[in-house]
Amino acid sequence: MTLSHPPSFIIALAGLFLFPRAGSSAEFYFNLKQRACINQEGKQGHNKSYLGECGTPPQVNFSREARSHQNFRGADLKGAKFLRAKLDHIDFKGAHLENSQFIQTTCQSCDFSLAHASNSHFDGANLFDSLFILSKLEGTSFFGSILQGADLRKANLKNANLKNSKLEGANLQGCVLEGADLTGANLGETPLQENQKKEGLLVLNPTDLKGATFNSKTKLPFSKETALQKGMLFKDETQTK
Numbered sequence: 001m002t003l004s005h006p007p008s009f010i011i012a013l014a015g016l017f018l019f020p021r022a023g024s025s026a027e028f029y030f031n032l033k034q035r036a037c038i039n040q041e042g043k044q045g046h047n048k049s050y051l052g053e054c055g056t057p058p059q060v061n062f063s064r065e066a067r068s069h070q071n072f073r074g075a076d077l078k079g080a081k082f083l084r085a086k087l088d089h090i091d092f093k094g095a096h097l098e099n100s101q102f103i104q105t106t107c108q109s110c111d112f113s114l115a116h117a118s119n120s121h122f123d124g125a126n127l128f129d130s131l132f133i134l135s136k137l138e139g140t141s142f143f144g145s146i147l148q149g150a151d152l153r154k155a156n157l158k159n160a161n162l163k164n165s166k167l168e169g170a171n172l173q174g175c176v177l178e179g180a181d182l183t184g185a186n187l188g189e190t191p192l193q194e195n196q197k198k199e200g201l202l203v204l205n206p207t208d209l210k211g212a213t214f215n216s217k218t219k220l221p222f223s224k225e226t227a228l229q230k231g232m233l234f235k236d237e238t239q240t241k
Helices: 008-018 224-229
Strands: 029-031 036-038 066-068 086-088 106-108
Touching: none
Parallel strands: 066 086, 086 106
Antiparallel strands: 029 036
């Protein structure tokens, strides 16, 4: 006999496996103050085989899937695949996303604050209005990505690839862009003073731009001379041909 739906006892067993029991001492949740997953006893850890907050699900692959309003706070999602997925209001706060792939993913209004996402790939992704506050994004690639309106305050983007990315209206205040590739990137054309703050405009200072590369196609909110004074490196396209 062929069943069109799985028996109810199978669903119940799956629920026990994927979801820790409420009130259990084994249930961990993300503590924002401690920036770690803890249980009711204050011990750090993760919920094994759990797909959700502070979970450690095996081999996550949500490529081409559509997901919205899910909680992955503090989850261990290293190497996860979200290629060409459609994500809306997903909470990745404090999650471990090292070496993950969000290539050509639409991830609007997602929260990556405090996330560990070094050496990950967001190439061609639409990250409009997403949050990356205090995120660790060293060596991460955002090649050709849309980061308009994104909040990257105090994020670590050291050696990140932001080539041809769109950053108009993004907030890069206090973030580290040391050694980042900004060639062809659009950071807005409105020049801002050292301490100027205006809603809707890009705020760069005090951002670490030492060693960040730019070229004639890079749109900065200040002049080429100011960029060089800030320690940025101009890349002459003719020298690479």
